[in-house]
Amino acid sequence: MSDTIIKVENVSKKYEIFHQKKERSDSLVGALTGGIKSIFDRGSVQKSKEDFWALKDINFEIKKGDRVGVIGRNGAGKSTLLKILSRIVKPTTGRIEFEGRMASLLEVGTGFHGDLSGRENIYLNGSILGMTKREIDARFDEIVDFAEVEKFLDTPVKKYSSGMYVRLAFAVAANLEPDILVVDEVLAVGDAQFQRKCIGKMEDVSNKEGRTILFVSHNMGAVQNLCNKGLFLQNGRSINYGNISEVIKEYLEVGNTISSSVFTFESQANYGKSKAYFSRIEFRDEAGNLCSDFPVGENIHIHMQFICSSKMEGTVLGFGILSSTELPIVTTWTNPENFKEGLNEVVFTFDKIQLVPGIYKLAVGISRGNESVDFNSNLVFFNISDILKMPEAARLVNTSSGVLLNQFPYKIIS
């Protein structure tokens, strides 16, 4: 077909991982002596090196105007794929063809320089993203408008608040006019309102101008809204490529039924950066055992561990439960409490849970007054399963029956 805009054939990417005993030589002498040693000592050197396939035999085609959501757990190869597509790293094998101009947005504000003013950074960043001066001139007002920074255009961006910085950076990128736009998880920064604005902008661009978009996100709601096709990657392999709803459904099933009962936060981007931050969340059943899969009607004990960098007074801990389609179901909070410096642990009990079997997500937060201290909505999942303990009638439920499982009392009155 002639309307294929991207064609990916057998793309693989190999990284060599070096184990502790013999590290890859990052120095000239190391490379030299390593080379000499390897002549005498072939066996052990081979043992210390391992091939890691970040991507393996990926094949797909994207048609003009498609919006493809790339989903998968951390380390599935999503970012590697985008980096190969945007010609930052080269594939180990395979071949990719694409038509037209591609712009990639793997990070907001690439090349921003703190000492330059907002105005200067718009031109610098725009040119890094591949815009010509004329294109930037034409879009300049729109960029400034979108970013809401008119007043600070001539201030060095190092004096910007982090919100302003991100807004400006995204505004430049959002006004790119490539044929293909590649976007990595850049929306994870910024507040909810800003995220909506960005997604809205991308939808506009795609619908009105028929632009092709590749979008990586862990936010299934955003992916579902924006994309019409999905590519599900797991351990570097392509599991499914097709209609977005089906791919998301498969991702949630395959990706999360094996989910663990313990979630740690060290790998999160904002870990340790706020006054109080989550370190670990555990799910336990009535007997106190770790559990990730709760039968309907059981009590769930959610143990939240968080670290305060100093004594925190009047602080509220809360969480919300969302369905796999990002529908908020319930939110609960503690009263304002005083927490000590260091590790604190709070346990919430969710009594006799009455939710339709499926995967649920937890959004957890710490706040004080009006200030959100820590928030995470993309990491913690749990399962509701085992339909057996439900009342007979409730076994008829399916995903279209809603999320609350309840049999209302009734009387036959005539």
Next chain:
Amino acid sequence: MKTIITSSDRSFLNISELRKYGGLFKYLSLRDVFVRYKQTWLGFGWSVIRPLINIVIFGGLSYLVDRSQNFKERFVMVSAGIVFWQLLSTTLNDVSNSLTSNANILTKVYFPKLILPLSNILVCVIDFLIAFALYLLVFFWFKGLPPWQIIFLPLVIFYGLVFCFSIGLIIATASVKYRDVKFILPFLIQILFYASPVFLSSTFVLGLNIPAWLKMLYQLNPLVFILNAFKYCFFGQFESFDPLYIGLSFVITLLVLFFAIRYFLNFEKSFADYI
């Protein structure tokens, strides 16, 4: 327009693509110019003060070591060398660091990477022009109008830039993988300072009682010809003019340039994997 991505290592010198990224080249160059003296009280005053300090130190030293000229002559001569050396050494230094210091851009966006080392040259040239303008005044004050040979000056400057850019490009490429280079670079620049006629004139060095092979090596350094040629433009006299070595220095420069570009292009596609 169709783009094809394959697993091949080599990339080719694509002039038309480089020209398409002219805007990026311009803004990166301007960024370096704007940022160089940000938050300094003296600003571009530093482009005068840095060579000035060197002139005072090395002009004095040079007179102590070699009294074959009177102080005034020597001062004007050494200043010429140092002002030009400042351009050559900062170019070498900045080009060498151009890849590692822009790692954040290199790993996030596609563009012909040759833009990075190239865009570092402008700020060095601007620095040089400021110091050079001042030197012209000094020269005029002491010696009046320069001889007709001054017309060769742009050629000499260009030749010097090409040589230092080539060496810098090799170092920049190597430093993507081997950060050792960062530590070697200051020594290299220091050695070149003494091994080129910046403050020790080549007549003086060749007159020294040192082994013949060392003198040969010294003359093979293209910077010897480059710096002497710069002085020739101002004083109309060529120090230790030897057509054999001048020819050789041209050949060496061309070889270095050719090797630098080959080496760079061979690794260009792997930069993001190593940096």
